[in-house]
Amino acid sequence: MQPRNMSMSGVVDLAAVKAAQEAKAKAEQARAEAARQGGTGAVSPAELVIDVDEAGFERDVLQRSAEVPVVIDFWAEWCQPCKQLSPVLERLAVEYDGRILLARIDVDANQMLMQQFGIQGVPAVFAVVAGQALPLFQGAADEQQIRQTLDQLVAVAEERFGLTGLTVDPDAEPGGAPQAAPAAGPYDAALNAAALALDAGDLGGAIQAYRNVLADDPAHPEALLGLAQAELLQRVQGMDPQKVRQEAAEKPSDVRAQIAAADLDLVGGHVEDAFGRLIQTVQRTAGDDRDAVRVRLLELFEVVGPEDPRVIGARRALARALF
Incomplete structure (x- = not known):
């Protein structure tokens, strides 16, 4: 599966948050069921x-990443820096x-994954x-730098995707934790078609x-979220960002200009700017x-997510502006 890029400073991907929340809920249900049967779910x-x-x-990797950030260590047996980095990780x-x-992924045995991630050399570390795939660093790195990178990764995963990680039990038997198997739904084919598109x-x-x-289901949460972001991406296609922003600056009362600039703000990851611009308008x-x-x-x-x-904060500000 071709990995997608994710920027830590950018807007969240279209259905990633919702998918992560649903997968996390299923995992929690599976752990709860294991607990009822006498297991710990850890x-x-x-x-x-x-x-x-x-x-x-x-x-x-992909399914587990809906519960916890997965750090990928691309390595090779012949790579001396890998032998120094891997034990630290x-x-x-x-x-x-x-x-x-x-x-841990051996690039010699998994050439397709190496190509899909665009790796030119090892060691290479992704999350x-x-x-959503995110390049972390390539080549040697000292432990302090690695810790800083992991701290940022954990913070982003929790703040933007609601991922709090796995429960660890030192006494748990390896292989004892339940794996949440996503149940097939009536709209899986259509949602998969949307993702492929x-x-x-x-x-x-x-x-x-x-x-x-x-x-068929007007309140379907994943479809609502996906439609909102797909339509946003379609609206900004072909826009000249410089021209749009200049027009918005010159015409603060022009509704069309402000809406277009807000769309660009959001796609660029400037969430507060997009909301503030429209509330002022x-x-x-x-x-x-x-x-x-x-x-x-x-x-x-809807694109960013109601939670x-x-x-x-913007909903409160909008209410004050309206009433």
């Missing part, structure tokens, strides 16, 4: 470091006590968070696939213009 320290191959990548994985999972850059196809789901407008701005702001709330603190 992993042993030995299970915090795993060897992964191409056949198990989706199960062991393994020790830190245990020390972080379930806040990360370390996956996968809620299915997005990966191929076919925004129109993704939008139609999400609308097909919503035509609400304050300056009335009638149909004000309603158009309000509707777009609500759409952007995000920035959305909660």
